[in-house]
Amino acid sequence: xxxxxxxxxxxxxxxxxxxxxxxxxxxxxxxxxxxxxxxxxxxxxxxxxxxxxxxxxxxxxxxxxxxxxxxxxxxxxxxxxxxxxxxxxxxxxxxxxxxxxxxxxxxxxxxxxxxxxxxxxxxxxxxxxxxxxxxxxxxxxxxxxxxxxxxxxxxxxxxxxxxxxxxxxxxxxxxxxxxxxxxxxxxxxxxxxxxxxxxxxxxxxxxxxxxxxxxxxxxxxxxxxxxxxxxxxxxxxxxxxxxxxxxxxxxxxxxxxxxxxxxxxxxxxxxxxxxxxxxxxxxxxxxxxxxxxxxxxxxxxxxxxxxxxxxxxxxxxxxxxxxxxxxxxxxxxxxxxxxxxxxxxxxxxxxxxxxxxxxxxxxxxxxxxxxxxxxxxxxxxxxxxxxxxxxxxxxxxxxxxxxxxxxxxxxxxxxxxxxxxxxxxxxxxxxxxxxxxxxxxxxxxxxxxxxxxxxxxxxxxxxxxxxxxxxxxxxxxxxxxxxxxxxxxxxxxxxxxxxxxxxxxxxxxxxxxxxxxxxxxxxxxxxxxxxxxxxxxxxxxxxxxxxxxxxxxxxxxxxxxxxxxx
Amino acid sequence: xxxxxxxxxxxxxxxxxxxxxxxxxxxxxxxxxxxxxxxxxxxxxxxxxxxxxxxxxxxxxxxxxxxxxxxxxxxxxxxxxxxxxxxxxxxxxxxxxxxxxxxxxxxxxxxxxxxxxxxxxxxxxxxxxxxxxxxxxxxxxxxxxxxxxxxxxxxxxxxxxxxxxxxxxxxxxxxxxxxxxxxxxxxxxxxxxxxxxxxxxxxxxxxxxxxxxxxxxxxxxxxxxxxxxxxxxxxxxxxxxxxxxxxxxxxxxxxxxxxxxxxxxxxxxxxxxxxxxxxxxxxxxxxxxxxxxxxxxxxxxxxxxxxxxxxxxxxxxxxxxxxxxxxxxxxxxxxxxxxxxxxxxxxxxxxxxxxxxxxxxxxxx
Numbered sequence: 001x002x003x004x005x006x007x008x009x010x011x012x013x014x015x016x017x018x019x020x021x022x023x024x025x026x027x028x029x030x031x032x033x034x035x036x037x038x039x040x041x042x043x044x045x046x047x048x049x050x051x052x053x054x055x056x057x058x059x060x061x062x063x064x065x066x067x068x069x070x071x072x073x074x075x076x077x078x079x080x081x082x083x084x085x086x087x088x089x090x091x092x093x094x095x096x097x098x099x100x101x102x103x104x105x106x107x108x109x110x111x112x113x114x115x116x117x118x119x120x121x122x123x124x125x126x127x128x129x130x131x132x133x134x135x136x137x138x139x140x141x142x143x144x145x146x147x148x149x150x151x152x153x154x155x156x157x158x159x160x161x162x163x164x165x166x167x168x169x170x171x172x173x174x175x176x177x178x179x180x181x182x183x184x185x186x187x188x189x190x191x192x193x194x195x196x197x198x199x200x201x202x203x204x205x206x207x208x209x210x211x212x213x214x215x216x217x218x219x220x221x222x223x224x225x226x227x228x229x230x231x232x233x234x235x236x237x238x239x240x241x242x243x244x245x246x247x248x249x250x251x252x253x254x255x256x257x258x259x260x261x262x263x264x265x266x267x268x269x270x271x272x273x274x275x276x277x278x279x280x281x282x283x284x285x286x287x288x289x290x291x292x293x294x295x296x297x298x299x300x301x302x303x304x305x306x307x308x309x310x311x312x313x314x315x316x317x318x319x320x321x322x323x324x325x326x327x328x329x330x331x332x333x334x335x336x337x338x339x340x341x342x343x344x345x346x347x348x349x350x351x352x353x354x355x356x357x358x359x360x361x362x363x364x365x366x367x368x369x370x371x372x373x374x375x376x377x378x379x380x381x382x383x384x385x386x387x388x389x390x391x392x393x394x395x396x397x398x399x400x401x402x403x404x405x406x407x408x409x410x411x412x413x414x415x416x417x418x419x420x421x422x423x424x425x426x427x428x429x430x431x432x433x434x435x436x437x438x439x440x441x442x443x444x445x446x447x448x449x450x451x452x453x454x455x456x457x458x459x460x461x462x463x464x465x466x467x468x469x470x471x472x473x474x475x476x477x478x479x480x481x482x483x484x485x486x487x488x489x490x491x492x493x494x495x496x497x498x499x500x501x502x503x504x505x506x507x508x509x510x511x512x513x514x515x516x517x518x519x520x521x522x523x524x525x526x527x528x529x530x531x532x533x534x535x536x537x538x539x540x541x542x543x544x545x546x547x548x549x550x551x552x553x554x555x556x557x558x559x560x561x562x563x564x565x566x
Numbered sequence: 567x568x569x570x571x572x573x574x575x576x577x578x579x580x581x582x583x584x585x586x587x588x589x590x591x592x593x594x595x596x597x598x599x600x601x602x603x604x605x606x607x608x609x610x611x612x613x614x615x616x617x618x619x620x621x622x623x624x625x626x627x628x629x630x631x632x633x634x635x636x637x638x639x640x641x642x643x644x645x646x647x648x649x650x651x652x653x654x655x656x657x658x659x660x661x662x663x664x665x666x667x668x669x670x671x672x673x674x675x676x677x678x679x680x681x682x683x684x685x686x687x688x689x690x691x692x693x694x695x696x697x698x699x700x701x702x703x704x705x706x707x708x709x710x711x712x713x714x715x716x717x718x719x720x721x722x723x724x725x726x727x728x729x730x731x732x733x734x735x736x737x738x739x740x741x742x743x744x745x746x747x748x749x750x751x752x753x754x755x756x757x758x759x760x761x762x763x764x765x766x767x768x769x770x771x772x773x774x775x776x777x778x779x780x781x782x783x784x785x786x787x788x789x790x791x792x793x794x795x796x797x798x799x800x801x802x803x804x805x806x807x808x809x810x811x812x813x814x815x816x817x818x819x820x821x822x823x824x825x826x827x828x829x830x831x832x833x834x835x836x837x838x839x840x841x842x843x844x845x846x847x848x849x850x851x852x853x854x855x856x857x858x859x860x861x862x863x864x865x866x867x868x869x870x871x872x873x874x875x876x877x878x879x880x881x882x883x884x885x886x887x888x889x890x891x892x893x894x895x896x897x898x899x900x901x902x903x904x905x906x907x908x909x910x911x912x913x914x915x916x917x918x919x920x921x922x923x924x925x926x927x928x929x930x931x
Binding site for chain 2: 159206303364366389396398450476481
């Protein structure tokens with residue numbers, strides 16, 4: 001009997017979705033190829049393409065939000081529309097931009113980095129993508145079908161954490177909340193199956209010689225991310241199922257009037273919600289851990305500590321969720337415990353920042369566009385971490401919670417951290433994926449415009465929080481000291497939009513007529529740079545064998561290979 | 567040691583903020599004596615619209631302010647050190663031209679000693695922060711209320727606040743009067759926070775941090791204001807389309823003014839014979855199904871603000887507009903024009919009915 005894994009591998013690689021009768025290059029063939037593909041690289045493209053689509057949609061909503069609150073007493077949006085817009089902005093950006101982007105990058109990079117021919121379960125991979133994508137499309141269908149029989153607001157409008165009991169039939173009679181919960185339920189299934197798939201791939205499909213201890217950091221961080229997904233998406237799915245039961249079948253989990261507990265929803269949501277931050281940020285850390293060494297021309301400083309810190313973050317992230325609920329009226333012991341756990345998570349995060357610093361120290365830092373985004377990431381993530389400590393200090397949080405300071409903090413994490421890392425990863429791996437370099441001049445413009453816009457948008461929001469501006473208000477009166485800062489923030493948002501447009505222009509023009517990249521344009525060290533750009537469907541002609549963490553360094557420097565020192 | 571460090575810190579901040587306050591009080595008292603006013607001084611109508619959390623005017627807010635200064639100082643120092651090192655590394659070790667391409671820099675894989683050196687200080691900082699945090703949490707949450715403390719029940723409704731004074735049998739809405747406290751004669755106010763529908767959040771930054779009002783739960787918080795005036799605040803938890811206009815006004819009165827206010831609120835509502843028609847219309851158009859006016863038959867609803875002393879309030883619709891005749895007319899005619907999405911419907915009243923009801927409501931001092 002044949003070895004089952006090898007059979008799987010063959011199915012994965014030899015399924016060629018080119019049915020007879022289709023000429024290569026025709027539009028229908030192209031679409032058919034995308035729809036039926038089980039290739040991890042094409043699915044990665046699909047994930048990333050869908051993620052950018054949702055990014056644009058969510059970005060338009062962000063601009064609407066910022067325009068509405070640029071000046072006091074604005075009447076562009078009414079309260080209901082505004083609530084719908086913030087809900088859709090948050091949900092789209094977290095679940096359908098960031099999550100899909102993370103999966104897209106992992107899908108494309110991880111099998112290449114570990115020297116595999118494809119994911120462990122290529123068909124499941126396609127299923128994961130289409131389930132997640134369908135969830136997103138379903139969510140947006142609420143704009144068409146959400147009003148239901150009652151004529152209530154079109155989009156789900158209970159905020160992206162769907163605060164029960166606002167989601168109960170009594171307060172949200174239309175169907176919009178159902179689009180939200182079912183859409184996330186379906187996309188959650190996609191995420192969980194995707195998580196299993198990546199995990200199995202990393203555990204079972206590493207090439208010869210690649211022990212866990214020699215795995216590239218991006219792959220390591222993806223692995224921990226997948227553990228978090230498998231552990232913490234199910235609580236969200238469970239909560240969605242409870243919500244569906246409540247709304248359709250009269251269950252009373254969260255409805256206070258019937259004896260349920262709205263606090264229970266928040267526990268469910270944040271048990272998922274906080275690890276979710278790490279689900280998104282660990283792959284971002286992974287990108288940084290690839291880019292910083294390559295552009296500093298040094299191996300990552302303290303690899304074992306980096307891995308240990310990641311695993312530690314994964315564990316601790318399970319025990320901090322209630323710091324989102326410091327103002328809900330917890331007893332002082334719980335408040336203290338969660339404040340403690342929150343502070344503790346700063347330690348491994350600090351170790352990571354120090355290790356990146358240690359990597360750059362003594363190197364020869366090439367300030368290419370990926371590295372520019374990395375550097376901005378390091379400063380912004382440092383600030384995000386420190387404002388996180390401020391928020392973790394429960395007494396300070398009683399002032400800051402649910403204010404614009406929180407908005408500023410988590411946008412520093414998600415935009416200043418994750419989006420910047422994604423940009424960095426894009427400039428880094430785009431040559432591998434397409435065979436062409438992203439234009440450096442446009443890229444530098446993109447970097448400066450976006451960074452300036454980012455700071456103009458989110459720096460003032462810290463101060464709005466200090467001045468008592470609560471989040472999620474669609475209007476405010478004059479004289480509260482918020483006018484100027486809000487205006488600045490709105491200008492910054494539009495500047496970010498300009499930056500994003502520059503990026504899109506760069507992607508489109510460079511994909512068509514960018515400089516030819518070659519196999520290894522950055523002189524990098526991990527396996528994905530060993531194969532051609534773009535990689536063939538089977539990834540490697542011959543599966544490589546590795547003896548250290550930097551197999552390409554060993555090839556390029558046979559006189560001074562890494563494996564002598566590890 | 568840590569306690570010592572912390573208290574020294576709070577003393578230092580006390581010097582700056584409280585000194586001015588003390589001076590202010592002294593001057594105010596002096597001026598007060600000079601005027602020799604025989605009647606109770608009027609309510610202080612200074613509107614404290616800019617609610618800076620670093621300008622606390624109440625005991626718990628001050629405690630939060632002190633700990634926040636410490637945390638910010640720690641974070642600031644960390645930022646300067648790490649940010650400085652990053653900047654230094656980037657400038658010092660940047661790629662300086664083609665000669666740098668000749669050979670790779672020395673390949674350093676790590677160092678256990680250095681790792682240890684940058685792991686231990688963060689641990690120590692965390693220990694210190696945890697102790698200070700725990701201490702402050704206890705200070706606020708286990709605060710013993712003196713017997714003289716005032717007690718207020720605040721019940722969040724979709725887009726307005728029900729305010730009850732159980733010790734005095736007074737019910738009002740949206741504008742919360744509380745007594746002034748001082749460092750010598752402490753009169754804190756305990757607030758019992760409940761909700762009638764969804765979750766709301768109560769936040770007046772200069773008085774205290776925020777606390778959620780959760781249906782089926784009974785949360786408490788306390789304030790102890792040191793300065794009179796009208797403090798503005800907001801609902802902080804999304805509660806529906808008019809979350810933004812669920813505004814809070816806390817009116818801090820000197821004790822005698824406060825007592826006078828309580829007395830006035832205990833009086834039965836005025837029954838001016840000229841506005842009998844308005845009262846009739848009020849009942850006939852079923853306003854009383856939701857609103858209460860003490861002693862008026864048919865006006866005992868509990869879904870909407872108590873209107874017994876409506877005209878004594880300075881705003882309507884939970885702070886959405888000043889309570890003047892023009893706004894009240896608009897409000898009675900169609901509340902959705904001032905506060906789209908609030909739960910009070912357009913009752914399709916004729917102009918005469920609106921006139922009568924407005925005239926009646928404006929007598930309810």
